[in-house]
Amino acid sequence: MKEIISVKNLTKSFKTGDSELVVLNNMSFEIEEGDFFSITGRSGSGKSTLLYQLGLLDHPNSGDIIIDDVNVTSLSKEGRTKFRLKKLGYVFQDYALVPELTAIENTVIPLLMQGLPKIEAYAKAEWALKKIGMEERLHNLPNQLSGGEQQRVSIARAIAHDPKIIFADEPTANLDTETADKVMKTFLELNSQGQTIIMVTHEPEYARLTKRVIKIGDGKILTDGKSEDIISI
């Protein structure tokens, strides 16, 4: 399998008053294309921080992140935005849908930003929503959808522009068990079709469903391996 992400000596720290809190300390690892990769750890361990660095939402203090053969740490602000639009998809914990836009409008935004013709963009958005079983709710506003439905729209938005990698930050945290199971099922289906997914979760039962798990703490990778090995530990 081809390496899609390569992380080398990644360090991220935050200034808290006079002291400096090192959250990610000289971290290195690789992720292969088509992987379903989960990041776990205690609260405050830095798992979300790691996801934000990999997802280009934040900039590390040092180290390199190479995604799809591009060293993204050297990209400009505008370059990072374009890279995110073209190659990455995001699913946030609280769905993060624009409240004034319907399900299909929320999904179509990245496609329109890519410059796709309107008809083609809407067709792709509809395809993405159908793929995650939301074809009946295309024209509903977020406040007319349940939490699970909103999260599925969020997933549709993340996959509509056919990204190389989907980043999901605690996608099941705000959902009841039944709905969370459905969301995870959607992720597993997408992964089975070759989609690379990187997910942060603090729930072992969902981490167990992924292919590979890293557990981080004290700024370092504590364990890294197949999910069944890590979670059973």
Add this chain to the structure above:
Amino acid sequence: MQKQKTKFEDLLISVKLGFFLAFRQIRRSNKTTTALIIFIMTLTFLNLVVVRGVLVGLIQGVVDVQKEIYFGDLFISVPNKKDFIENSPNIIEIVKNLPWTESYTARYTYGGKIEGTYKEKVNYTDKANEAGATIAGINPEMEDKVSHLSSKVVEGSYLTSDDADSVLIGAYLLKKYLEIESSAFQTLENVDVGSKVRLTIKGNTKEFTVKGVLKTKVDEIDLRVVMLDSTLRNMIGRTDYNVNEIAIITKPGTDPLVVKEALLRSGVGTTAKVQTFDEGMPKFVKDMKNTFALLGNIVGSIGLVVASITIFIVIFVNAITRRKFIGILKGIGISSRAIEIAYVFQSLFYATLGIGIGLLILYGFLVPFVEAHPIKFPFSDGILVAEVSATAWRVVLLALATLIAGYVPARIVVKKNTLDSILGR
């Protein structure tokens, strides 16, 4: 070359997406809030245009009435150090034969004294009920064609060619119209339509009946006593028909300067002073007009700043409360420019509707209403001056201010760190 095209395409995509976001945000926003913002924009626009329009209109009312009642388009008057316009009959003939002349009127004017209630005077030592006045002799028919003086008779009726023993009195000569206590300026008491008055001009005294009272809000007229020109000529023994003023109305579309040039070429300038209305308008009126326009602009500018701040606050509050979503949009790869454009479109929407409604109110209601019902001020009938060019300039100014006021807060919020916005920190 290719790179530039790509940048243009990027801009076009941002504009389209900005419109997409703005349209939906407005359509699904709170209708009452939107209506309130548009209402504020309408009021601001009206403040910008109407306050100046009324202030300028007050002076424009003075100017217009001076032109209409007294001056006409051109005014021929007595040169300095002369008592009358020499060779008046020839000048009048020239005026009459000019191709641009619509109508004209020649006036005799002399300083005199008017006295009322003299029959009720008991003792010789009692203070006389008298006032100094300019006595004017006119041809009522010709005068009315120029100044429509008959429409300014507020009591009684206008003169006819048979009224040899009647006069019209300017309202400012009567105490009931101008209550003023001054030893230097006296007004007549208890003089009304039908009263007998005594006029003294150049030592000749004659009794007249007051036929009407004139109120024009033009001091020159309202301080006059008006009688038939033939009567005045008889009183002062004028047989040469030399007059003191000739007011000319030109045909529509005529440039008064062209007429003035023609009059001067005909030699009128050698015995008389020829002025267009603009030249003859008193300097203080011009200064007042400029001052009021400046005042209007100052008040309007304050309104403009208030509107800009209002839009700034509205957009800023809107953007700051939506900071998380702005962060999300940036996070999923939407360009900052597209988001900023969305807010600019929103501002323009408020401005366009506010200004549009303002224009409808202005030209559909306010201007025709004030024209039909002028604002009654002591010194003029104020109109609402709203020239299209000046209004258009203010529309552009307000739209521009709104655009900036919409862009700046959006830029402030959009510039914030993406992750900080998403996480609300």
